[in-house]
Amino acid sequence: MPxxxxxxxxxxxxxxxxxxxxVIKPWWESFQHHLGEGQCQNVDDGWKLADSMxxxxxxxxxxxxxxxxxxxxxxxSLIPQDFYSDSPGGFEINLDHRKxxxxxxxxxxxxxxxxxxxxxxxxxxxxxxxxxYTMHLTTLCNTALDNPTQRNKVQLIRAAVKxxxxxxxxxxxxxxxxxxELQKKEWDPIVAWAEKRYNVAxxxxxxxxxxxxxxxxxxxxxxxxxxxNMWALQGIEYVITQLKSxxxxxxxxxxxxxxxxxxxLSRLEEEYQIQRWGNVEWAHDYDLCELRARAAAGTxxxxxxxxxxxxxxxxxxx
Amino acid sequence: xxTLGSPLRTLRGxxxxxxxxxxxxxxxxxxxxxxxxxxxxxxVTSEKxxxxxxxxxxxxxxxxxxxxxxxxxxxxxxxxxxxxxxxPEEVAGLVGFRLPRQPGGRAEAAPCRPLLGxx
Numbered sequence: 001m002p003x004x005x006x007x008x009x010x011x012x013x014x015x016x017x018x019x020x021x022x023v024i025k026p027w028w029e030s031f032q033h034h035l036g037e038g039q040c041q042n043v044d045d046g047w048k049l050a051d052s053m054x055x056x057x058x059x060x061x062x063x064x065x066x067x068x069x070x071x072x073x074x075x076x077s078l079i080p081q082d083f084y085s086d087s088p089g090g091f092e093i094n095l096d097h098r099k100x101x102x103x104x105x106x107x108x109x110x111x112x113x114x115x116x117x118x119x120x121x122x123x124x125x126x127x128x129x130x131x132x133y134t135m136h137l138t139t140l141c142n143t144a145l146d147n148p149t150q151r152n153k154v155q156l157i158r159a160a161v162k163x164x165x166x167x168x169x170x171x172x173x174x175x176x177x178x179x180x181e182l183q184k185k186e187w188d189p190i191v192a193w194a195e196k197r198y199n200v201a202x203x204x205x206x207x208x209x210x211x212x213x214x215x216x217x218x219x220x221x222x223x224x225x226x227x228x229n230m231w232a233l234q235g236i237e238y239v240i241t242q243l244k245s246x247x248x249x250x251x252x253x254x255x256x257x258x259x260x261x262x263x264x265l266s267r268l269e270e271e272y273q274i275q276r277w278g279n280v281e282w283a284h285d286y287d288l289c290e291l292r293a294r295a296a297a298g299t300x301x302x303x304x305x306x307x308x309x310x311x312x313x314x315x316x317x318x
Numbered sequence: 319x320x321t322l323g324s325p326l327r328t329l330r331g332x333x334x335x336x337x338x339x340x341x342x343x344x345x346x347x348x349x350x351x352x353x354x355x356x357x358x359x360x361x362v363t364s365e366k367x368x369x370x371x372x373x374x375x376x377x378x379x380x381x382x383x384x385x386x387x388x389x390x391x392x393x394x395x396x397x398x399x400x401x402x403x404x405x406p407e408e409v410a411g412l413v414g415f416r417l418p419r420q421p422g423g424r425a426e427a428a429p430c431r432p433l434l435g436x437x
Contacts (some may be wrong), residue, residue, distance in 0.1 A: 114352060118381065121349045125339040125388075134388050255376045258320045259383045282398035289391035296384035303377055 091116035095123060104146040111231070115141070115304040136297030140238060144231045144305075156233045157225045160240050161218055168245040168266060170204045170211040179272050186268055193256060194247045198224065202247070221246070231305040239298035242291060252299045259296045263288065266295075320376060328378045329357055335385035353378070 090109035093100040093116060100108040100123075110116045115137065122135045132139065151159070164170075169187045173180050187204070195202055200217040228236065239249040243266040251257045257265070264271060267288070274284055322328070332353055336344045344350055357378070360371045410417050414433045 114356075114377075117348045117352050121336075121339060121347065124347070131392070134392060136384070136388070255320055255373065258322065258376075259380055261320070282394065286391065286394045286398070289387045289394060292387035293384055293391055296380050296387060300377065300380045300384060303373075303380070307373075 093120055093123065102142045102145045104148070106145055108141065108145065110141055112304045112307070115301070118300070118304075134293075136294055137301060140235060140297060140301045143238075144234045147234075153226070153230055153233060156230075156237055157222055160225060160233070160237045160246065161221045163240050163244070164202070164213050164218065164221065164246045165210055166244075167202075167211070167247055168243070169247045170202065172204050172206045173269075174206050179269060182272055183268060186265055190247060190251055190257070190265065194250055197254065197256075198250075228302070228306055232302045235298050235302035235305060239295055239302070242294045242298060252295070253302055259292060259299060263292050263295055267291070320379075322372075322375055322379050325357065325371075325375050325378070328375060328382055329353070331382045331386070332378060335382060335389065338389055339385070 090111050091113055093108055093110075102108055110119065119135075119137050119141060122138055126135075169191055172183050172187075191202055191204060194200070198220055200220050201214060202217065203211050205211040225233065225236065236249060236253065239252060240246050243249055243252075243262060245266055248257070248262045248266055252259065252262050270284070279285070333344070333350070336347065336350055336353075339349075340347050356374055360374045404412075407417055411433065416433050
């Protein structure tokens with residue numbers, strides 16, 4: 001085994017600046033290095049490495065920034081864990097041969113391979129510094145794994161359905177007339193679709209009290225959301241909080257509208273004002289991109305956590 | 319169903335975003351292989367609408383939106399919000415001083431030299 005100095009993330013010692021040719025090894029060597037480590041694990045721990053490893057580690061490359069203290073080796077690989085004990089299987093992420101952990105120091109395990117690949121890509125896209133605010137999928141996985149607000153399924157669903165009373169699509173203005181007209185034209189079809197699909201009555205309102213949501217409507221949504229697992233529910237609640245609308249989030253989850261359209265509908269009044277008064281790139285576009293990123297990450301997270309066709313291992317249940 | 323456009327366009331956009339992320343070696347990444355494999359597996363040759371294909375296309379379009387908007391957000395942040403703090407040299411230069419060059423010494427211990435004075 002070559003004793004090459006492996007670059008660790010976040011290491012501040014000047015020794016990291018040493019860039020020797022032995023450190024840049026081809027990615028398959030780093031895999032074999034890890035295999036050597038893994039096979040020494042005690043099988044009594046209840047897990048062993050899968051026999052067929054996906055060839056998934058990208059080329060190990062270093063970005064030595066002379067004069068900067070923090071640099072990152074862009075190499076993240078994912079190792080599938082085949083659990084043959086009672087704990088379910090999943091995928092882990094390795095960053096420079098160290099296992100990724102959540103903020104509460106739990107092992108980072110995701111149920112779906114596509115989700116793990118997306119998280120690994122997020123880590124790979126960090127260049128000089130790690131910008132956690134751009135890694136939305138990682139944040140969502142951490143939230144699902146740690147559950148920092150300590151909410152169980154019932155509380156999550158209740159928080160999600162509570163948004164219906166303050167749903168953006170149900171709050172209409174009376175003036176300016178052009179905006180009221182725009183809201184009617186854009187939002188009414190989506191509300192009608194939701195009413196038809198879920199067989200509920202939602203309606204809209206111009207008063208400050210908002211629409212009157214009946215108990216049966218609430219129960220319908222509660223029972224619909226109960227069919228999702230805990231991970232997907234975290235994602236759904238995230239999307240609802242970002243878009244400020246339960247109906248738009250349902251439209252996204254059911255693939256009725258695209259992310260761009262959902263974000264546009266959520267920001268309808270802002271778009272109207274932008275059309276009227278002009279666009280400020282460093283504020284409007286900034287917020288637009290951020291909202292799109294978050295909504296897209298949430299939707300993707302929900303879909304990847306709730307699909308059952310391509311998952312080879314059991315879904316992580318709470 | 320959502321109006322998504324052609325899958326080819328989505329795929330090309332995804333590959334372009336992956337190139338932005340990984341650079342020259344984007345074809346070795348797991349994401350590239352996974353996306354291509356998924357698109358190939360769900361390629362529809364008959365005329366019927368395939369629901370799995372639609373679902374995959376929606377996921378691909380969502381992922382494309384995520385990658386694209388994260389990249390644009392970062393670019394906007396760099397351009398408008400990312401100036402950060404000034405370095406000590408710049409701060410000293412604001413009032414016309416230069417930091418002393420002492421190997422192993424601390425800048426605060428030694429007095430600052432004026433910028434326009436003789437060395």
